[in-house]
Amino acid sequence: MKTRLDTLRLFDFWRGRLSQEETREIREELEISPELKKQFDADSQLFSELRGLSQQTYPAPGDFSQNVLRMARKLNAEIDEQFSLTRVLGYSAACSAVLGAALFVIFLSPEYGQLTLGTASGIQTIPAENRLSPETYSLVLQYLRGIYGELLILALALAGLVALGKRRQEAAIILCCLSWILLFIRIFCTL
Amino acid sequence: MPTLSSNVSESESALIRAIVGGETNRFGELVVKYQDMIYALIRRQVRDPGTADDLAQETFVKAYQNLRRFRQECSFGTWLTRIALNTTNSYFSSRRFKESTKHVPFDSTRHDVPGDSSAVEVERSFVVLRSLIGELKPKYRDVVVLCSLENKSYEEAAEILEVPVGTICSRMNKALSMLRNKFRIISARGLV
Numbered sequence: 001m002k003t004r005l006d007t008l009r010l011f012d013f014w015r016g017r018l019s020q021e022e023t024r025e026i027r028e029e030l031e032i033s034p035e036l037k038k039q040f041d042a043d044s045q046l047f048s049e050l051r052g053l054s055q056q057t058y059p060a061p062g063d064f065s066q067n068v069l070r071m072a073r074k075l076n077a078e079i080d081e082q083f084s085l086t087r088v089l090g091y092s093a094a095c096s097a098v099l100g101a102a103l104f105v106i107f108l109s110p111e112y113g114q115l116t117l118g119t120a121s122g123i124q125t126i127p128a129e130n131r132l133s134p135e136t137y138s139l140v141l142q143y144l145r146g147i148y149g150e151l152l153i154l155a156l157a158l159a160g161l162v163a164l165g166k167r168r169q170e171a172a173i174i175l176c177c178l179s180w181i182l183l184f185i186r187i188f189c190t191l
Numbered sequence: 192m193p194t195l196s197s198n199v200s201e202s203e204s205a206l207i208r209a210i211v212g213g214e215t216n217r218f219g220e221l222v223v224k225y226q227d228m229i230y231a232l233i234r235r236q237v238r239d240p241g242t243a244d245d246l247a248q249e250t251f252v253k254a255y256q257n258l259r260r261f262r263q264e265c266s267f268g269t270w271l272t273r274i275a276l277n278t279t280n281s282y283f284s285s286r287r288f289k290e291s292t293k294h295v296p297f298d299s300t301r302h303d304v305p306g307d308s309s310a311v312e313v314e315r316s317f318v319v320l321r322s323l324i325g326e327l328k329p330k331y332r333d334v335v336v337l338c339s340l341e342n343k344s345y346e347e348a349a350e351i352l353e354v355p356v357g358t359i360c361s362r363m364n365k366a367l368s369m370l371r372n373k374f375r376i377i378s379a380r381g382l383v
Contacts, residue, residue: 006364007364008360008363008367011363011367045374046370046374049317049320049374050340052316053235053340054235054340054341054342056231056313056317057231058227058231058235058243059227059230060227060229060230064244065222067244067248069216069219071248071252072218072252
């Protein structure tokens with residue numbers, strides 16, 4: 001009986017799960033060892049509590065399945081809603097990335113010089129009271145007009161798509177909006 | 192009550208495929224089939240029927256959410272039992288459970304079940320045992336729940352917990368020893 005599975009063997013003996021041979025062995029041990037018998041009697045109270053609890057029947061509440069289905073439907077609706085938002089964000093980020101890339105290509109094209117000339121004359125038409133300080137405005141324009149502008153738009157849009165892929169919708173919304181804002185500035189203020 | 196056969200039956204497999212394929216309303220058929228088994232498994236560990244109801248619902252909702260990932264390598268009942276055990280273990284390690292037992296000594300838990308019917312009397316006698324089982328580490332609690340409260344064989348428990356039968360036996364032995372020691376202390380204080 002002095003194995004490392006002592007308690008388990010006593011438990012299995014108590015609930016009649018041992019073979020005849022093992023049962024006989026333990027009976028003999030209990031007869032010759034008063035100490036073991038005392039331990040077994042003490043443990044029997046725990047064993048009988050365990051059996052009592054295992055024999056309790058607990059049927060699920062009557063409205064259980066309806067409640068589960070209600071929760072599942074709610075979950076479905078949330079998933080659909082999330083899916084719609086994800087789709088809109090995905091298209092939006094993709095469009096932004098495509099437009100950013102298109103501007104990038106324009107920047108690299110031989111005709112780009114003409115576009116920037118047009119931009120330069122356009123700046124002069126903006127009323128003075130609507131402008132930022134001339135230095136800041138021209139600095140911002142310089143950056144946005146250059147290759148960094150397109151790269152930034154492209155990077156933001158792609159980061160938005162990555163965030164979407166990682167199911168971080170809030171980050172995706174922010175990145176997507178930023179890319180669109182920059183895209184609008186790039187198109188309407190610098191061309 | 193459904194049993195945990197090692198393979199998914201043909202009809203159950205078809206039902207699961209139909210649910211995954213879009214017939215989500217048919218999930219109710221699985222719920223009805225397994226609700227008593229899962230509710231009882233949780234209720235035997237958790238004193239409060241409302242909490243048991245919440246945890247059982249959570250179990251089914253998790254199963255519903257992850258049904259696409261169920262590869263049918265074991266029976267649905269086995270998979271669901273794993274989810275139920277994990278859900279209950281999370282509850283036992285949650286602040287919600289710790290707060291609920293923080294200021295409740297054993298001697299007062301004997302009298303915290305309202306009503307006076309015989310069923311309530313029986314429930315009172317299990318308050319201490321449930322508390323002791325709840326104090327066990329998850330790996331020991333799981334085997335006690337499966338092998339003694341749910342009367343699963345060691346082989347079935349090994350399949351559910353995905354460990355060898357020998358591990359189940361040694362964990363069960365250790366869990367029983369821990370329960371026995373705690374139970375003796377409680378008994379000596381006359382609280383059982």
